[in-house]
Amino acid sequence: MEVSTLGWVGFGLGEPTSGSMPGGDIVTGEFDENGKGFVTDRFTLDFVKPSVDTCQDWIIVSSEQTDGKTIVEAKRKLVTDDTQDRPFNGGPLKVIYAYGTSNTFDYHKGNRGAQALTFFDPVPQPATNDMQTLDILFNHATPDPKRVTSYICQAFELPKVEGHIVRFDPVIVDHETVHHFQIHHCEPNVTDPSWQKFVESPRDCGTDRVMEMCESVIYAWAVGMGPLVLPEEAGFPIGSRRNDMKWIILETHYDNPHEKHINDTSGITLYYTDQKRKYDAAVMQFGDPVVSFPDIPPKEIVSFETECPSECTEKWDHPITVFNSFLHMHSIGYEMWTTHYRDDEFLQVENNIQFYDFNFQQNTKVNHTFMPGDKFYTHCVYNSNTRNEITRFGPASEDEMCIEFLAYYPALITKDDSTFTLCSSIHVGWCNGTDFCTLCGSRDILGSLMPNVPNPVTPDGHKVETIFGLEPESCPARPHSPIRVILLVCGVLTASVVVIVGVMMLIKRKKSYTFVQ
Numbered sequence: 001m002e003v004s005t006l007g008w009v010g011f012g013l014g015e016p017t018s019g020s021m022p023g024g025d026i027v028t029g030e031f032d033e034n035g036k037g038f039v040t041d042r043f044t045l046d047f048v049k050p051s052v053d054t055c056q057d058w059i060i061v062s063s064e065q066t067d068g069k070t071i072v073e074a075k076r077k078l079v080t081d082d083t084q085d086r087p088f089n090g091g092p093l094k095v096i097y098a099y100g101t102s103n104t105f106d107y108h109k110g111n112r113g114a115q116a117l118t119f120f121d122p123v124p125q126p127a128t129n130d131m132q133t134l135d136i137l138f139n140h141a142t143p144d145p146k147r148v149t150s151y152i153c154q155a156f157e158l159p160k161v162e163g164h165i166v167r168f169d170p171v172i173v174d175h176e177t178v179h180h181f182q183i184h185h186c187e188p189n190v191t192d193p194s195w196q197k198f199v200e201s202p203r204d205c206g207t208d209r210v211m212e213m214c215e216s217v218i219y220a221w222a223v224g225m226g227p228l229v230l231p232e233e234a235g236f237p238i239g240s241r242r243n244d245m246k247w248i249i250l251e252t253h254y255d256n257p258h259e260k261h262i263n264d265t266s267g268i269t270l271y272y273t274d275q276k277r278k279y280d281a282a283v284m285q286f287g288d289p290v291v292s293f294p295d296i297p298p299k300e301i302v303s304f305e306t307e308c309p310s311e312c313t314e315k316w317d318h319p320i321t322v323f324n325s326f327l328h329m330h331s332i333g334y335e336m337w338t339t340h341y342r343d344d345e346f347l348q349v350e351n352n353i354q355f356y357d358f359n360f361q362q363n364t365k366v367n368h369t370f371m372p373g374d375k376f377y378t379h380c381v382y383n384s385n386t387r388n389e390i391t392r393f394g395p396a397s398e399d400e401m402c403i404e405f406l407a408y409y410p411a412l413i414t415k416d417d418s419t420f421t422l423c424s425s426i427h428v429g430w431c432n433g434t435d436f437c438t439l440c441g442s443r444d445i446l447g448s449l450m451p452n453v454p455n456p457v458t459p460d461g462h463k464v465e466t467i468f469g470l471e472p473e474s475c476p477a478r479p480h481s482p483i484r485v486i487l488l489v490c491g492v493l494t495a496s497v498v499v500i501v502g503v504m505m506l507i508k509r510k511k512s513y514t515f516v517q
Contacts, residue, residue: 006065007101009072010108012042013086017327017364019094019114019222020357023468025086026050026096027058029072031103037063039074040105043084045355045469049107053084055475070099083470092116092226094360114360116226130273134159136183136250137171137267141202143254145261150254153205155186155198158246159272164235164280165245167271168219169227174254174264180222180361181252183268184214185236185245185283198249205251211395214249215443216283216421217405219268220326222361231323234279234409238272243280243411243419255359281323282411282419286338286378286404288393290445292427296391296400298384301334304402307456308376308423312440316372316412316420324407325351325366330400331358332391335381337464338404342374346462350376351404354466370408376423377460378404418442425455 008030015023026042028050039060042050057080061073078088098112136156143150158165172178188195194208205211218236219228230236237244250267286308296302327336337352351364370376380402384391393400412420422439426449431437434454441448 006068006070007099007103008105009070010098010105012096013088014094014096014114014360015353015355015357016086016094017351017353017362018355018357019096019116019360019362020355021096022046022357023355024050024096025084027074027076028105029060029063029070029074030105031063031065035065037072039072041076041085043469049105053082054471055080055082055084057082057085057476077476081476083467083472086468088119090118090120092118130275131166131271132159132273134270134272135171135267136248136270137265138202138250138252139200139265141252141254141262141264141266143204143256143262145256145259148255148257150256151205151251152202152254153198153210153249153251154202155188155195155210155247155249157199158238158248160240161272161274162239162244162276163272163274164237164277165218165230165270165272166235166277167227167229169269169271170221171267171269172221173266174262177254177256177260177262178264178266179253179255179359180220181250181266182217182221183219184211184249184251185216185218186214186247186249188213188247190247206395210249211251216285217326217328218245218248218283218407220328220361220363220405221268222359228324228363230281230407231321231409233277234281234323235273235277236282237280237411242417243282243413279409280411281407281409283421284406284408284412285422286376286406286424287380287402288427289403289422289424290426290439291393291395291399291401292425293393293400293402294427295393296332296382296384296387298387298389298391300385301381301383303379303381305456305460306378306402306425306436307438307458307460308378309438309453309455309457310373310375311450311453311457312423312438313370313375314373315440318410318412319369319371320408320410320412322350322366322368322370322406322408325364326362326405326407327351327353327356327364328361328401328403328405329356329358329380329382331398332382332384332387332400333358333380333402334383335466336379336402336404338376338378339460339462339464340368340370340374340376342371349462349464352464354464354468375457377456377462378402378424379460379464414441414448416442416444416447418444422448 010028012026041053044050063072098108333356338350340347340350432451436455438450438453
């Protein structure tokens with residue numbers, strides 16, 4: 001895109017898990033009537049004009065407006081201990097940015113975006129010398145330009161080797177319209193003509209009920225996300241065994257408000273090895289994976305609670321290590337979290353998103369040990385205040401979902417020699433004496449049904465409190481150990497170089513961010 005402005009600029013850290021604006025910590029750079037620059041520390045809990053922090057932790061270093069660009073340099077502590085700030089931690093962080101044409105802070109309109117940036121201590125990636133790659137790329141996806149929202153799918157056969165998938169790298173070609181995508185593990189009838197259509201070329205995901213042939217999400221990408229690298233001891237199995245993956249579907253959401261004619265070849269580069277790793281990885285689902293919850297009425301805040309009960313996990317024949325979590329709702333999802341108990345004692349919040357945003361979905365790297373007999377509660381909260389009609393649970397983006405996808409190893413195998421994928425709730429007439437009962441086992445719903453185990457068995461007594469945005473009791477001292485950030489809006493930028501990347505390149509050239517003990 002081409003941008004020319006001499007106005008205000010803004011930079012911030014999004015909600016840590018989702019990367020969304022609600023829950024964001026923001027600093028804005030503006031200019032007064034005399035052309036003097038100043039910065040304001042802000043935060044927001046919604047899609048509204050960010051509020052001014054009680055404690056102003058950012059300090060302006062310099063500012064100028066010249067040659068069609070605005071530059072504001074500011075600094076603050078990495079960790080402020082301020083409840084209205086987010087910390088600058090090592091590794092990738094979700095960064096949001098915006099800018100305007102006036103010198104005073106106002107609505108950015110379409111001048112905003114998001115990226116994942118590493119300010120220091122990047123996460124090391126394992127060597128890939130013994131790995132092979134496979135590009136899973138659309139064969140020219142052309143969604144209808146008259147539709148703002150499109151979901152396009154294409155099916156791909158995996159290599160016929162006995163090995164493991166060990167890494168997924170996103171390949172984004174159309175940065176303007178690719179909103180997010182998911183990789184689904186599928187078990188199709190390959191002779192079905194409907195399936196063959198999706199092998200040949202990208203098509204609308206809603207046609208021919210193709211997604212009913214798929215089992216689980218093994219990778220997801222959204223704005224600000226990077227590769228998923230599996231632990232060195234584990235991988236998703238590919239090959240000839242019953243539970244090995246043989247087919248996947250690439251499902252991409254296109255957001256096209258400007259009616260652009262799209263011809264896209266985005267997707268992933270998949271890394272795999274024919275050297276078997278120690279453990280097979282698999283994906284388990286908490287929440288409501290069969291999408292059976294009752295309707296959400298309009299103009300209400302509604303919550304659902306599901307349990308993966310000990311009556312199910314005690315069937316596991318070994319502990320598992322969970323290395324990745326993906327919390328998933330749709331557009332009126334508001335908050336989501338899972339709690340973990342052992343012997344009826346609360347252990348931890350396994351994962352949570354305090355400010356959910358369907359536009360910023362997130363894989364979260366975790367390291368949890370789940371034991372046979374443990375139990376887990378997944379909570380989903382919805383805000384339907386923008387809806388005038390009921391919201392149903394279903395696959396469409398205007399419907400809702402409540403699912404946590406957990407990648408783990410070693411894979412659990414059920415009695416019928418299937419991969420263990422479900423520990424969750426179901427709302428059907430098959431439950432004995434209750435509206436909700438438990439699913440425990442594989443994707444064979446009838447075979448996994450526990451009709452005599454209500455869901456939840458007992459309510460979760462732990463409440464996850466949101467403290468971000470609360471007024472701090474006092475303001476900490478101003479920093480002497482700053483992170484410096486230069487906020488820059490250049491005159492010309494290409495579509496593949498967003499504003500904040502220009503920011504980081506300038507920072508590195510001028511060596512203008514330092515960490516002083």
